[in-house]
Amino acid sequence: MVSKARVFRTYSLLLALTLGLSGCASWFADDAPAPEVRLVKVDPVRVKLLEQKFKLYFRVDNRDDNDLTVRGLVYKVSLGPLLLTEGESNEWLTVPPHSHAFFRVSVRTNLWPQIRDVVDMLKNPRDPVPYRLEGELKTGLFIGNDVQVLRNGEIIPGDFIPERHR
Numbered sequence: 001m002v003s004k005a006r007v008f009r010t011y012s013l014l015l016a017l018t019l020g021l022s023g024c025a026s027w028f029a030d031d032a033p034a035p036e037v038r039l040v041k042v043d044p045v046r047v048k049l050l051e052q053k054f055k056l057y058f059r060v061d062n063r064d065d066n067d068l069t070v071r072g073l074v075y076k077v078s079l080g081p082l083l084l085t086e087g088e089s090n091e092w093l094t095v096p097p098h099s100h101a102f103f104r105v106s107v108r109t110n111l112w113p114q115i116r117d118v119v120d121m122l123k124n125p126r127d128p129v130p131y132r133l134e135g136e137l138k139t140g141l142f143i144g145n146d147v148q149v150l151r152n153g154e155i156i157p158g159d160f161i162p163e164r165h166r
Contacts, residue, residue, distance in 0.1 A: 033063040035070075035095070037149045039077060039133050040102070050112050054085070056105045060137070062095040068139060069094055075105070075135035075149070080121055084131075085109050125158030 041057035056077065062068040070093050076086040085107040095101040111118050121129050130152065137147040 032066070034147050035063065035068055035137060035139065036061040036151075037073065037133070037135075037137050037147075038151055038153065039131060039155075042155065045106070050110055052109050052111055054107050054109070056085075056107060057102055058105065059100055059102050060093070060095050061100045062097060065097050067094050067096060069141045070101075070103075071138040071140070071144070073103075073105075073135055073137050073149070075133065078132045078134075079129055079155075080117070080131075082111070082114050082117055082121075084111075122157050126156060128154035128156050130154050 038059050038061075039056060040059045041055075043055040043057070045053040045055055047053075056075075058073065058075075060068070060070055070091075072088060072090040072092070074088045077084045087105070087107060089103065089105045091103050091105075093101050093103055131154065133149060133151045133153075135149040137149055139145050139147060
């Protein structure tokens with residue numbers, strides 16, 4: 001038979017552990033503003049019929065008072081309704097406080113199946129094309145803190161087409 005004193009001590013110990021450990025979660029809580037990620041440039045490297053190579057330039061803005069360690073980016077980039085590319089970059093960089101840094105990702109894709117949609121989007125190079133960036137920014141040095149990325153924007157294709165000299 002278990003004594004009432006022993007049950008009381010057991011419940012008291014469990015209560016103390018529960019209350020004590022609940023404070024541990026706040027040790028790792030971070031009220032720092034989340035970093036921002038945006039696609040700032042798409043450079044065509046080589047465009048062939050069945051394969052297109054691009055360099056994507058991402059800007060990471062650190063809005064915090066401390067250095068931001070970036071361990072990589074999982075990304076998915078869509079132009080209008082078309083999936084341009086998706087993948088993962090494992091490039092590391094450190095972004096100083098209240099500053100920004102860029103990283104470049106080389107991608108390959110095949111837009112041939114959607115060529116009609118691409119031609120329609122590029123019919124007038126001065127018309128903006130909506131893009132969507134989805135992903136996850138991997139941050140933190142010892143304890144990972146993944147930041148969800150979701151950004152909608154527009155790019156103007158004419159800004160990436162070199163002018164012809166007559």
